[in-house]
Amino acid sequence: MFEVLNHFNLDGQAISCERYGNGHINETYLVVTDVCHQYILQKINNHIFKDVPALMRNIASVTGYLYEQIRDPRRVLTLVKTNDGQDFLLHDSEYFRVYEFVTDSICLDRVESREDFYNSAVAFGQFQNQLTLFPAATLSETIPQFHDTPNRYNNFKIALKNDVMGRAASVQQEIDFVLAREADAAVMMDLLKKGELPLRVTHNDTKLNNVMLDQVTREPLCVIDLDTVMPGLAANDFGDSIRFGASTAAEDELNLNKVTMSLDLFKAYTEGFLGACGKNLSALEIETLPMGAKLMTLECGVRFLTDYLEGDTYFRIHRDHHNLDRCRTQFKLVADMENKWSDMMKIVTSFR
Ligand code: ADP
Numbered sequence: 351m352f353e354v355l356n357h358f359n360l361d362g363q364a365i366s367c368e369r370y371g372n373g374h375i376n377e378t379y380l381v382v383t384d385v386c387h388q389y390i391l392q393k394i395n396n397h398i399f400k401d402v403p404a405l406m407r408n409i410a411s412v413t414g415y416l417y418e419q420i421r422d423p424r425r426v427l428t429l430v431k432t433n434d435g436q437d438f439l440l441h442d443s444e445y446f447r448v449y450e451f452v453t454d455s456i457c458l459d460r461v462e463s464r465e466d467f468y469n470s471a472v473a474f475g476q477f478q479n480q481l482t483l484f485p486a487a488t489l490s491e492t493i494p495q496f497h498d499t500p501n502r503y504n505n506f507k508i509a510l511k512n513d514v515m516g517r518a519a520s521v522q523q524e525i526d527f528v529l530a531r532e533a534d535a536a537v538m539m540d541l542l543k544k545g546e547l548p549l550r551v552t553h554n555d556t557k558l559n560n561v562m563l564d565q566v567t568r569e570p571l572c573v574i575d576l577d578t579v580m581p582g583l584a585a586n587d588f589g590d591s592i593r594f595g596a597s598t599a600a601e602d603e604l605n606l607n608k609v610t611m612s613l614d615l616f617k618a619y620t621e622g623f624l625g626a627c628g629k630n631l632s633a634l635e636i637e638t639l640p641m642g643a644k645l646m647t648l649e650c651g652v653r654f655l656t657d658y659l660e661g662d663t664y665f666r667i668h669r670d671h672h673n674l675d676r677c678r679t680q681f682k683l684v685a686d687m688e689n690k691w692s693d694m695m696k697i698v699t700s701f702r
């Protein structure tokens with residue numbers, strides 16, 4: 351990795367480079383130089399992202415656009431260029447990029463307080479707001495049909511039919527859960543196709559550990575992990591945050607009794623998100639926020655199950671059956687949301 355780092359225009363000489371963070375997709379390293387400057391180095395997952403130069407063009411233009419508005423490297427993710435002025439490095443058929451480390455910040459894998467979750471919602475809501483006028487047509491689709499839930503169902507059915515690992519027979523309960531909700535899966539895409547919901551520039555991967563908060567004040571600093579910034583639905587950004595952050599347990603919790611969707615956290619996120627970007631959203635976009643939460647959770651569970659059936663080739667795993675464990679928490683959350691549906695609707699409609 352030090353050879354790679356030599357190609358970037360760093361402040362000082364890199365003296366350490368250690369694996370960092372809990373992302374499921376890229377290989378992330380914390381780099382420290384001899385003048386104590388910290389950076390994030392990432393080997394970009396080019397098995398998942400088929401056109402890395404196009405992805406990097408998206409990130410450079412979005413971060414550049416945000417920097418024009420904000421001009422503070424703690425509040426906008428900031429790329430560090432290579433010595434020859436590029437935004438990424440191609441080295442031995444692998445792609446690398448470097449970001450400024452967001453200093454004096456925290457990044458949470460679990461909500462520690464209602465206020466932290468509220469603050470993360472403000473960060474994602476502001477992000478949505480700041481990109482309202484961004485020219486969406488200039489963005490490449492880095493993963494086609496990323497939140498097209500019916501298409502995720504198709505991929506699941508193909509994986510089920512092929513059953514390359516011979517795992518299908520052992521997950522019949524999960525398969526039944528997916529198939530029983532096939533009609534729901536199309537609700538948001540149908541509204542989009544009918545022109546009732548607008549496409550906006552959205553983040554599409556709004557996990558709590560994709561936002562940085564100030565270490566001392568816990569105020570929102572910036573949104574990170576911009577690989578999937580593309581045209582999408584506001585309710586999906588809302589929903590993916592609920593999926594991960596409003597859960598009372600970790601995404602890979604084994605004891606499903608611990609996994610519920612907290613209505614209090616749901617309300618906190620709704621307040622923060624709509625407080626920051628609500629005035630831009632239509633009444634239908636607000637009404638469909640609970641559906642965004644349910645479908646992002648269902649879709650993510652379907653993706654984990656598909657990957658389990660396909661032999662764990664997409665999400666990084668750290669133990670046997672990890673993707674199945676993750677799938678089960680998602681389905682437990684979906685079932686819990688179905689039980690709490692009228693309360694979720696009441697909360698969002700009170701903000702209309
Ligand atoms: P992945 O796509 O694998 O999730 P991320 O870009 O989200 O990769 O990075 C993984 C983790 O690295 C984040 O959750 C965060 O903890 C940390 N991280 C990434 N970028 C920065 C940054 N600029 N400053 C501080 N921490 C960062």
Ligand code: GN1
Nearest residue numbers: 372373374375555557560575578650
């Ligand atoms: C991945 O990259 P990361 O870990 O922030 C995934 C998301 C999933 C999430 C599940 C590009 O997010 O779509 O919702 O895992 N990112 C990509 O935890 O597929």
Ligand code: MG
Nearest residue numbers: 373559560575
């Ligand atoms: Mg991430």
